[in-house]
Amino acid sequence: MAGMGNRVLAGTDRALDLLRELPRLSLSNIRSNPKAFKRNKRGRGQHGGKKHGAGNKGSGQRQNFMRLGYETGNNPFYLRVPKEPYYKGHHLRREYPPISLMQLQTLIDTGRLDTSKPIDLSALCNTKLFQLSPLENQYGFQLTDEGLDNFKGRVNIEVQYASEQVISAIERNGGVITTAFYDAPSLIAMRDPMKFFASGNPIPKRQMPPENAVEYYTDPKNRGYLADPDLIALERFKLAQKYGYELPDLKKDPELLPMMLERKDPRQIFFGLNPGWLVNLKDKKIFEPEDEQLLEYFRS
């Protein structure tokens, strides 16, 4: 479109005209910007010759190097610290930074956590009082039993690990506790949802727990998110007997019941949002994929 009426040809118009004339873009007619990459310097040829990049005398020129880590006789750094069996596989061990029941009660009392909605990892991170670093092998939060006796909150909480007495403390007050697994990319999305939505990536689907964690998350005793809810009901009853309290009937409170029973699908990361959806906060719109293959992928 060469100019619309009396309009002066702008830069874009000239560029588009040029593009129309030029040959098709291919690998043979493009080149990188200058200094985009560095050419490998080899000691060959006229100006790479004479010393061939090996310097003067010494082990460098004579290609007789000392072994890596050698410190000319003194005890080298890599041998100074003895190997200890206790840290074998430490880089593979998952960490769960603790949140005590006392802290949780304080958060509820001071209004930092809303008990009328389910509390999950996002809610805890949104208080900005707890940080998670998936790069340091941190996979979520564990609920510890400090403040066990004085915990009075009625919550629907989802953490990554909780011991038996903590589970009893939550259930004794009429709450619901679930332990769930989140893989590192999901965790990064969850700990700062606003930042994730601003990144413009579709919500990923949550991965299944690794092999050594499957047993934990499928066990009703741990209230795992992959366990059979009927067996969880039985375990709730047994725990009430063990710790000496009457198991509160969740159905007695019909207004709170839907909130208490609210659970994420094993592939879901955010409540009310599906994997595959793209959230645009600026325009307050959500985009979802239409393609059957994509829908199948996010549903699988």
Added chain:
Amino acid sequence: MAVSFSNFCCLRRLLINSTSCSRAYLSGFKSNLSLEKLYPTSRLDITTIPKAPESKDGKFSGYIPMDKIQVNYVRSGGPGGQNVNCVSTKTEIRFHLASADWIPEPIRVKLAERVKNQISKEGYFIIKSERTRSQQLNLADTLDKLRNLIHSVAQSLVVPEVSQETLEKQRRLRERAARERLREKRAHSMTKQGRQSPTLDS
């Protein structure tokens, strides 16, 4: 990727205003790994409270009705400074043993005999625990003690059924042991008599 432009904000507001909904059904996302697919035969209901097992035929089911037990929290003894002086961590449970219907009659009678030193004048059986630093864990400990006690009393009441052959075998063994003992006794007596000097009469 074929992307459809759908404005969910209006839809969401509509759903929120609807009276018959809960937030759980807003997105209604069910993947292939949802609990319905993992456990197709399950009712998927964590709110069901199972019926308490009954103690019948003189056997204790293990169920302790908490409404029939009084729980008391008092301060523990021992060292500990301000914490032990201010925090009530010692747990005491008590119930009237004679009127405890949840314990079968024969077990109740034997239990009353076994723990007569821990029964108050009014007939209340008291169990205490200050094993841990937590009230709840101590309460669990007291209940554990109570259950173990009842179970051990129940075990002692169970008379094992012995067969005729075993009774016969035991009778024969006892008689053989008696015969052996008498034989050795007689032999020993003869030895001692042999050491006596002979007299005119023998």
